[in-house]
Amino acid sequence: xxxxxxxxxxxxxxxxxxYKNVFWVCMWTTIFDGFDLNVFSLVxxxxxxxxxxxxAQIGLLGSYGFVGxxxxxxAFGPIAEWIGRRLALxxxxxxYCVFTAAVGLSSNFTEFAIYRTIAGLGLAGAFPxxxxxxxxxxxxxxxxxxxxxxxxxQPSGTVIATLAGLALMSTYGWRVMFFVxxxxxxxxxxxxxxxxSMGYYLRKGQKEKIVKVLTAANPKFVPAPEDEYKLSGFNAxxxxxxxxxxxxxxxxxxxxxxxxxxxxxxTFGVLTWLPKLMIMLGWxxxxxxFFTLTWNAGxxxxxxISGWAQDKFGGKRTLIVIAFCLAVFTATIGQLSNAIALSIxxxxxxxxxxxxxxxxxxxxxxxxxxxxxxxxxxxxxxxxRIGGIIGPLVGSALLTYNISVPMNLVIFACxxxxxALWVSFTTDRARLSVPSTQTITH
Numbered sequence: 463x464x465x466x467x468x469x470x471x472x473x474x475x476x477x478x479x480x481y482k483n484v485f486w487v488c489m490w491t492t493i494f495d496g497f498d499l500n501v502f503s504l505v506x507x508x509x510x511x512x513x514x515x516x517x518a519q520i521g522l523l524g525s526y527g528f529v530g531x532x533x534x535x536x537a538f539g540p541i542a543e544w545i546g547r548r549l550a551l552x553x554x555x556x557x558y559c560v561f562t563a564a565v566g567l568s569s570n571f572t573e574f575a576i577y578r579t580i581a582g583l584g585l586a587g588a589f590p591x592x593x594x595x596x597x598x599x600x601x602x603x604x605x606x607x608x609x610x611x612x613x614x615x616q617p618s619g620t621v622i623a624t625l626a627g628l629a630l631m632s633t634y635g636w637r638v639m640f641f642v643x644x645x646x647x648x649x650x651x652x653x654x655x656x657x658x659s660m661g662y663y664l665r666k667g668q669k670e671k672i673v674k675v676l677t678a679a680n681p682k683f684v685p686a687p688e689d690e691y692k693l694s695g696f697n698a699x700x701x702x703x704x705x706x707x708x709x710x711x712x713x714x715x716x717x718x719x720x721x722x723x724x725x726x727x728x729t730f731g732v733l734t735w736l737p738k739l740m741i742m743l744g745w746x747x748x749x750x751x752f753f754t755l756t757w758n759a760g761x762x763x764x765x766x767i768s769g770w771a772q773d774k775f776g777g778k779r780t781l782i783v784i785a786f787c788l789a790v791f792t793a794t795i796g797q798l799s800n801a802i803a804l805s806i807x808x809x810x811x812x813x814x815x816x817x818x819x820x821x822x823x824x825x826x827x828x829x830x831x832x833x834x835x836x837x838x839x840x841x842x843x844x845x846x847r848i849g850g851i852i853g854p855l856v857g858s859a860l861l862t863y864n865i866s867v868p869m870n871l872v873i874f875a876c877x878x879x880x881x882a883l884w885v886s887f888t889t890d891r892a893r894l895s896v897p898s899t900q901t902i903t904h
Contacts, residue, residue: 464686467694468660468672469832473602475680481608484599487652488592488612491555494646495589496619497626498562498581501643502527503734504627505636512636519571521854526575528851530582535844538587539837540703542594547659547836551591552650557584559647566640586847588646589616590823590839597827597835598659599679606777607769609824610817617761617816624755661833664691693832705834706841710889715838717888718826721781722846724881725822729815731853732792732874733757739796739867749801756805760812761820768817769824777825778890784821785882788814793875796868818878828892 475481506520515523534554542550561581568574596612597605623639630638657675664672673685706715736757740750771780791811798804823839830838860870 463688463690465690465692466676466683466685468664468676468691469598469693471676471680471683472599472660474682475601477601477604477608478679478681480675480678481600484595484656485608485612487649487656488596489615490649491551491588491592491646491653492612492615493619493622494558494615494643494649495585496616496621497623498558498585498619498643499616500620500623501627501639502578504623504631505639508631508636513571515571523571523575523578524854525851526579527582528847530579531586531847531850532844534583534586535590535840535847537583538591539840541587542591542659542836542840543662543834546662547591547595548653548656550836551588551595551656552653554584554587554591555646555650555653557581558588559584559644559650562640563644566637566644586844587840590827590843591836593823593827594659594835594839595656597824597839598832599657604773605828606772606821606824607766609827610765610769610772610820613820613823614761614765614816616819617758617765621755621758624758659832659836661693661831661835664693703834703837705831706838710891711830711838714829714888714891715841717884718829718838718842719845720884721822721881721888722826722842723849723852724877724884725819726846726849727853727856728788728849728874728877728881729819729853730850731857731877732815732871734854735857735861735870738861739870742867743796743799745801753805753808757808757812757815760809760814761816762813763809764813764815764817765820767813768821772821772824776890777821777828777892778885778888781818781821781825781885782882784814784818785878785885788818788878789875789882792878793872796866796871818881825890825892829888829890 502524509515509523510520538550538554541553545553558581561577561584564577565574565581568577592615593609593612596609600608623643626642627639630642657678658668658671660672660675663675669691672691673689676683677685705711733754736754737747737750740753741747745753768780768784771783788811791807791814795804795807795811798807823843826842827835827839857870857874860873865873
């Protein structure tokens with residue numbers, strides 16, 4: 463009888479049709495997360511006009527969405543370990559789609575708030591589960607690049623939402639944006655046919671399904687009837703919530719939460735107020751929106767480079783370098799008055815910001831064992847959503863107290879440096895966990 467280390471069979475595969483299928487399902491799932499993150503800000507002016515809402519009410523609607531996301535992030539990790547990652551992803555996407563469409567049909571503030579909160583539950587579950595899938599079902603040699611590209615669906619979605627808003631809202635109104643945002647309902651069938659996590663198959667003793675996945679992922683693997691299957695080394699372990707604080711994971715878990723909170727404070731604090739800050743510097747509204755689009759387009763450069771760097775140098779060192787570059791670029795924005803120079807700087811700043819968010823998701827997912835990866839990843843993003851609430855409030859406070867735009871940006875530039883400090887204290891277990899040269903042990 464031989465024992466097969468299933469994660470090592472997957473690690474040693476080539477990027478074939480099996481991996482490509484998982485990648486594209488996950489990529490489209492995260493694209494709609496990014497679409498949704500941007501869609502609310504796009505409809506705010508129309509919503510305020512149609513329903514005569516005050517800025518305070520708009521702030522509440524935005525907060526309700528994040529509250530739903532926090533609850534969903536807490537809930538869907540353990541749910542995925544219990545019922546399986548595949549069904550959890552399908553359930554999260556279904557909840558998000560149904561209630562996002564309901565937002566488009568809402569007739570008053572209360573209905574909008576309720577539907578938006580419930581939609582946030584599903585959205586917050588789908589995004590980190592897609593990342594966990596990408597981290598598990600990808601060849602080891604290019605795992606970081608593929609996982610970063612899966613997370614890149616978020617910035618891609620923000621750009622798509624902006625373009626959709628420009629094309630549709632003037633003709634069809636704000637409601638159409640939520641109907642478009644509900645389109646991943648068509649992804650559910652594709653998600654349903656994803657493979658389950660290997661940890662789930664092993665826990666349920668589903669040997670035939672394990673063999674089917676391994677032969678699809680790595681055609682060089684030839685199963686035998688007497689084979690026994692297991693997760694090796696770092697990926698072995700418990701699948702409950704307490705697993706995040708066992709076997710040396712407690713320090714990383716707490717640090718990951720702090721890193722995510724900092725990253726979301728920066729991202730939502732700066733991007734929520736960037737158009738306003740640019741207007742305060744003397745630029746028109748249209749130019750300010752162009753600057754925001756330029757920032758978001760930076761992911762085109764940042765993600766391929768940062769994904770390669772993470773595979774080459776590890777997530778820890780890559781994140782520290784990105785954070786320092788981001789801090790320097792952000793602090794410089796308020797010092798430029800030339801439109802071309804400012805556009806170039808914003809493009810590179812956006813490249814760093816999107817790289818920081820995407821590499822963080824990849825780094826955290828790879829640093830949890832397969833058995834508790836869903837829980838660890840979803841809780842990390844759940845903590846980050848708290849930062850998503852704090853960031854815009856910090857920006858609002860700085861404007862309320864008449865802090866100058868250059869100083870405003872310098873203050874926000876300190877946040878990536880704090881994030882880099884937390885990163886420096888983490889242990890990159892993914893780099894320490896080197897697979898054995900033998901896939902099968904006797």
